[in-house]
Amino acid sequence: MEIASKYDPRAIEEKWYQFWLDKKLFHSEPDHRVPYTVVIPPPNVTGVLHMGHMLNNTIQDVLVRRARMQGKNACWVPGTDHASIATEAKVVKMLAEKGIDKRSLTREDFLKHAWEWKEQYGGIILKQLRKLGASCDWDRTAFTMDDIRYESVIRVFNDLYNKGLIYRGVRMVNWDPQALTAVSDEEVIYKESHGKLFYLRYYVEGEDKYIVVATTRPETIMGDTAVCVHPEDERYSWLKGKRVIVPGVGRVVPIIMDEYVDREFGTGALKITPAHDINDYNLGMKYGLESIDIFNDNGTLNDNGGKYVGMDRFACRKAIMKDLEEAGLVEKTEDYTNKVGHSERTDAVIEPKLSAQWFLKMEGLAKKALEVVENDTIRFHPAKFKNTYRHWLENIKDWCISRQLWWGHRIPAWYLDVNGKVETIVAMNEEEARKVAAEKYGYTGALRQDEDVLDTWFSSWLWPISLFDGIRHPDNEEIKYYYPTADLITAPDIIFFWIARMIMAGEEFRDEIPFHNVYFTGIVRDKLGRKMSKQLGNSPDPIDLIEKYGADGVRMGMLLTAPAGNDLPFDEAICEQGRNFSNKMWNALRLVSGWQVTGDCGVQSAEMAETPNSNDVAVQWMEQRMAQVIEEIEHDFEQYRLSEALMATYKLVWDDFCSWYLEMVKPAYGTPIDRATYDATINIFSRLMLLLHPFMPFVTEEIWHTLQGIGKSDEQQQFIAQNYSIMNQHMPQSVFYDQRMLDEFDTAREVIAGVRNIRNTRNLSPKEVLEVSYITNDDRYRVGRFEGIIRKLANVSKVEAVSEKPTGALSFMIGTAEYFVPMSQNVDKEAELKKLQEDLKYAEGFLASVLKKLSNEKFVSGAPAAVIEKERNKQRDAETKIAALKAQIEALG
RNA sequence: GGGAGUAUAGCUCAGCUGGUUCAGAGCGCCUGCCUUACAAGCAGGAGGUCACUGGUUCGAUCCCUGUUACUCCCACCA
Numbered sequence: 002m003e004i005a006s007k008y009d010p011r012a013i014e015e016k017w018y019q020f021w022l023d024k025k026l027f028h029s030e031p032d033h034r035v036p037y038t039v040v041i042p043p044p045n046v047t048g049v050l051h052m053g054h055m056l057n058n059t060i061q062d063v064l065v066r067r068a069r070m071q072g073k074n075a076c077w078v079p080g081t082d083h084a085s086i087a088t089e090a091k092v093v094k095m096l097a098e099k100g101i102d103k104r105s106l107t108r109e110d111f112l113k114h115a116w117e118w119k120e121q122y123g124g125i126i127l128k129q130l131r132k133l134g135a136s137c138d139w140d141r142t143a144f145t146m147d148d149i150r151y152e153s154v155i156r157v158f159n160d161l162y163n164k165g166l167i168y169r170g171v172r173m174v175n176w177d178p179q180a181l182t183a184v185s186d187e188e189v190i191y192k193e194s195h196g197k198l199f200y201l202r203y204y205v206e207g208e209d210k211y212i213v214v215a216t217t218r219p220e221t222i223m224g225d226t227a228v229c230v231h232p233e234d235e236r237y238s239w240l241k242g243k244r245v246i247v248p249g250v251g252r253v254v255p256i257i258m259d260e261y262v263d264r265e266f267g268t269g270a271l272k273i274t275p276a277h278d279i280n281d282y283n284l285g286m287k288y289g290l291e292s293i294d295i296f297n298d299n300g301t302l303n304d305n306g307g308k309y310v311g312m313d314r315f316a317c318r319k320a321i322m323k324d325l326e327e328a329g330l331v332e333k334t335e336d337y338t339n340k341v342g343h344s345e346r347t348d349a350v351i352e353p354k355l356s357a358q359w360f361l362k363m364e365g366l367a368k369k370a371l372e373v374v375e376n377d378t379i380r381f382h383p384a385k386f387k388n389t390y391r392h393w394l395e396n397i398k399d400w401c402i403s404r405q406l407w408w409g410h411r412i413p414a415w416y417l418d419v420n421g422k423v424e425t426i427v428a429m430n431e432e433e434a435r436k437v438a439a440e441k442y443g444y445t446g447a448l449r450q451d452e453d454v455l456d457t458w459f460s461s462w463l464w465p466i467s468l469f470d471g472i473r474h475p476d477n478e479e480i481k482y483y484y485p486t487a488d489l490i491t492a493p494d495i496i497f498f499w500i501a502r503m504i505m506a507g508e509e510f511r512d513e514i515p516f517h518n519v520y521f522t523g524i525v526r527d528k529l530g531r532k533m534s535k536q537l538g539n540s541p542d543p544i545d546l547i548e549k550y551g552a553d554g555v556r557m558g559m560l561l562t563a564p565a566g567n568d569l570p571f572d573e574a575i576c577e578q579g580r581n582f583s584n585k586m587w588n589a590l591r592l593v594s595g596w597q598v599t600g601d602c603g604v605q606s607a608e609m610a611e612t613p614n615s616n617d618v619a620v621q622w623m624e625q626r627m628a629q630v631i632e633e634i635e636h637d638f639e640q641y642r643l644s645e646a647l648m649a650t651y652k653l654v655w656d657d658f659c660s661w662y663l664e665m666v667k668p669a670y671g672t673p674i675d676r677a678t679y680d681a682t683i684n685i686f687s688r689l690m691l692l693l694h695p696f697m698p699f700v701t702e703e704i705w706h707t708l709q710g711i712g713k714s715d716e717q718q719q720f721i722a723q724n725y726s727i728m729n730q731h732m733p734q735s736v737f738y739d740q741r742m743l744d745e746f747d748t749a750r751e752v753i754a755g756v757r758n759i760r761n762t763r764n765l766s767p768k769e770v771l772e773v774s775y776i777t778n779d780d781r782y783r784v785g786r787f788e789g790i791i792r793k794l795a796n797v798s799k800v801e802a803v804s805e806k807p808t809g810a811l812s813f814m815i816g817t818a819e820y821f822v823p824m825s826q827n828v829d830k831e832a833e834l835k836k837l838q839e840d841l842k843y844a845e846g847f848l849a850s851v852l853k854k855l856s857n858e859k860f861v862s863g864a865p866a867a868v869i870e871k872e873r874n875k876q877r878d879a880e881t882k883i884a885a886l887k888a889q890i891e892a893l894g
Numbered sequence: 895g896g897g898a899g900u901a902u903a904g905c906u907c908a909g910c911u912g913g914u915u916c917a918g919a920g921c922g923c924c925u926g927c928c929u930u931a932c933a934a935g936c937a938g939g940a941g942g943u944c945a946c947u948g949g950u951u952c953g954a955u956c957c958c959u960g961u962u963a964c965u966c967c968c969a970c971c972a
Contacts, residue, residue, distance in 0.1 A: 004931095006931075006932065007932090007934075008932095008934085191969095198972085214972085215972065216972060217972065218972080229972095261970090261971090262971090262972090263971055263972080265971090266971055266972065267971090267972065270972095271971090271972055272972075273972095278970080278972080279970055280970045280971080280972080281970095281972085283970085339971085339972085353970095385898070385899065386898095388897075388898055388899090388967090389897090389898075389966090389967060389968085392896095392897070392898085392967080392968065393967090393968075396968080396969090493966090493967090494967095496967095524966095561906090561920075561921090562906060562907085562920095568965085568966090569906085570905090570906070572905090572906085572921095574921080574922095575906090575920095575921075577934075578920080578921070578934095580934065581932095581934040581935090582934090583934090584932070584934050584935090585931095585932065585934080585935085587931090587932080588931040588932035588934095588935085589931065589932080590931080591931045591932075592931035592932080593931085594931095595931075642908090644907085644908095645907095645908070645919095648908090648919070648920065651920085652919085652920085659931090659932090660936085663931085667931090670930050671930090754937090754938080757937060757938070758937090758938060758939090760937085760938090761925085761926065761927095761937065761938050761939090762938085764926080766927095766929085767927090767929055767936095767937085768929070854913095854952080854953080857952055857953085858952080859951095859952035859953090860913095860952040860953070861952080862952080863951085863952045863953085864913070864952065864953080865913085867913095868913050868953095871913075871914075872913085874914095875914075
């Protein structure tokens with residue numbers, strides 16, 4: 002059969018993915034096997050695939066495919082996240098483009114639009130994952146707002162409320178004036194921004210003196226209810242007990258003294274606005290100050306804003322400064338750089354705001370979650386993230402779980418007025434709430450449900466449990482089988498949002514950890530080290546990359562530069578390496594599939610009837626080498642060093658198999674190969690494909706299939722094509738291997754390299770047959786059973802041990818052995834001499850350093866015997882080598 | 895301001911309990927080759943004061959002190 006010399010991934014990848022789907026090879030049901038469960042970090046339902054997803058999901062797929070081939074029941078559950086703020090923002094924008102204002106819609110209408118949007122654009126990202134080769138169990142695809150997950154969330158809310166862990170309270174929250182919702186501390190990004198520091202004059206009541214207060218936010222003076230100085234600040238001791246007038250506002254407020262104030266900053270005097278600054282709020286609580294809220298939810302001034310009512314906060318800042326300037330109340334203005342909180346989702350400047358929100362108590366949950374990571378019940382890879390984790394959990398604050406949005410799980414709390422008092426009922430649904438209202442309060446009127454929805458993470462923290470319906474049915478077969486999951490693969494930036502909280506949920510609702518290992522991926526950056534972002538436009542479209550290099554190529558490119566926890570500077574060029582590798586294997590397949598076997602119909606060759614010894618050795622050696630590398634690979638996987646495992650496999654296939662093994666056994670053009678070697682080669686090649694399959698699923702399936710079909714009848718081939726998959730094969734395991742044989746090969750390889758080197762420097766054709774002889778008394782450096790292979794690969798007619806140096810030969814050394822290649826033409830004595838003298842100089846320097854060590858009294862008495870023995874061996878070898886070199890130089894000269 | 899991490903070849907990184915797996919890998923680079931599987935290839939080669947400084951030790955890329963540079967996380971300095 003004719004095979005193209007270039008591998009074309011496109012058709013092949015599509016074919017096999019469909020095949021895997023048709024055969025339901027990704028699907029998992031509980032059975033007798035050991036489970037291996039991975040839950041996908043659910044991407045935003047309306048998101049599109051970016052490089053971070055590519056990395057993350059490639060790693061998951063590698064682990065899942067490997068586990069599957071190790072005979073485990075691998076289950077990788079996909080799904081998407083409803084992403085409250087992000088999705089609602091997108092829908093609002095979409096509606097606005099159609100000329101529809103969200104505020105003109107009822108909640109129900111808005112949600113209808115949102116669901117439509119979700120149906121239309123949702124899940125694109127999951128389709129994209131298929132192109133990557135992700136072996137997810139698509140039958141299990143979930144959504145954080147589907148029926149099971151929705152009910153789970155509501156149930157959990159009820160449960161925690163009944164346990165007294167959820168409460169409602171008025172707190173200072175991070176308010177996003179654009180999205181009109183509270184956001185959690187973790188969703189606030191502090192950015193450096195250039196602003197001004199304004200120095201304002203606060204006159205003392207009834208006196209002509211004033212003190213100067215520095216502020217970055219003069220617009221909040223309408224909410225000032227005190228001025229604070231340090232109690233030990235002598236500059237201000239005269240102010241004790243006095244009151245000052247807020248400039249421009251005229252309100253008289255007290256001077257308070259508290260050590261909170263930093264005397265070095267500004268003027269050492271601080272204005273206190275309890276409603277609009279978290280610290281001021283705390284001080285306000287401490288001193289019983291009035292709290293005056295001056296902002297509307299959208300960041301404009303409210304009725305407390307005096308003449309600035311309705312003005313935006315930033316416009317107000319300008320206006321108010323102009324007015325104060327004119328009134329002579331401004332001392333000076335300085336440029337100032339500080340960090341300002343921005344909303345992660347909308348980028349709006351966060352406004353600290355007092356509001357009624359729902360909170361989840363963290364103390365008890367955090368304690369357990371910390372414990373299981375501290376004692377390595379859950380292992381982090383790399384472990385350095387334990388520090389970050391610990392620090393957060395030890396300083397954790399209660400989790401604000403309510404959001405002022407519509408898209409999400411609506412808080413299952415209903416309010417009713419009883420005797421002028423508002424009572425709260427938390428229930429599974431309105432019907433139940435009514436029952437409670439009737440029973441508890443004898444109330445049958447209308448109930449008002451809380452308007453807010455829950456923080457998105459309040460559903461994702463249940464993900465490993467809710468995916469198997471373990472909240473609603475804690476004893477069902479699936480949750481009992483699949484939970485706890487094995488490995489979680491995610492980016493470190495959601496360690497608090499998600500990882501910590503999943504651990505809490507696991508402990509709280511299953512009394513068990515949610516996963517055994519957390520593998521932190523790096524952040525994908527461009528080759529200049531910048532984060533990939535839409536703004537910079539430096540993020541390649543993963544789908545384009547797959548088109549260009551094949552999914553296998555891209556997967557390999559990502560993995561090669563992605564050690565756990567390290568950021569990876571992504572360079573498209575590295576996908577090329579992956580593509581080239583596919584092509585290399587493809588061509589190895591072309592070679593092997595073109596071989597004719599002795600004894601097969603139509604092939605007659607008496608000489609080749611038996612397996613040549615060199616082929617026997619080649620097969621044996623390749624088996625040893627594979628066993629050795631498999632051991633390495635297993636070790637790498639244990640430590641989650643995927644890039645190293647891949648590199649080891651890459652070198653095994655390319656260097657050992659293609660460059661060495663195939664060259665060893667390759668028959669001369671037009672001649673057949675013996676049956677035993679042929680079968681062994683197919684077998685070895687097939688097992689290499691198994692090893693590589695988790696990393697490069699498509700090309701390995703294609704090659705493996707072709708190999709299985711080789712030499713079979715059309716009918717058999719058909720059967721294999723339709724009924725077998727590399728995915729069902731068992732991953733090769735490490736076995737005992739003969740280290741001595743591997744060492745012997747190293748010598749053989751050096752001989753071959755030595756001869757090739759001579760050809761290269763002397764410009765000799767590879768076709769010119771040479772001879773090799775050598776002198777040694779050290780068995781380590783004899784050619785041994787690799788002689789036939791050396792003859793073939795170095796193209797020499799004989800390799801023989803001699804006792805005398807041949808004349809007119811070029812030489813090289815392997816260890817202490819001298820190897821010679823006799824030359825028919827004259828040898829360039831000058832060049833030879835120069836090379837030998839350089840070698841001699843190096844060897845003598847080496848010997849000197851060894852002798853120095855050995856003559857050191859303290860070394861000999863202090864170092865372990867084994868180390869000293871090694872040094873003595875070094876000495877002996879070096880001496881032998883020097884003697885040989887000297888003799889050669891003499892012979893030449 | 896607090897904490898963590900990193901520094902090894904031109905680039906990206908390995909280097910486990912200090913001593914020939916100790917100076918490594920891949921890519922890149924240089925030289926020569928279209929050698930009947932593959933130029934997306936083959937063969938060969940060059941490249942490093944292991945950031946700097948002291949110390950511990952018979953011996954330090956590795957352990958300790960300090961310095962410098964970069965990265966990340968956390969935090970309420972108006």
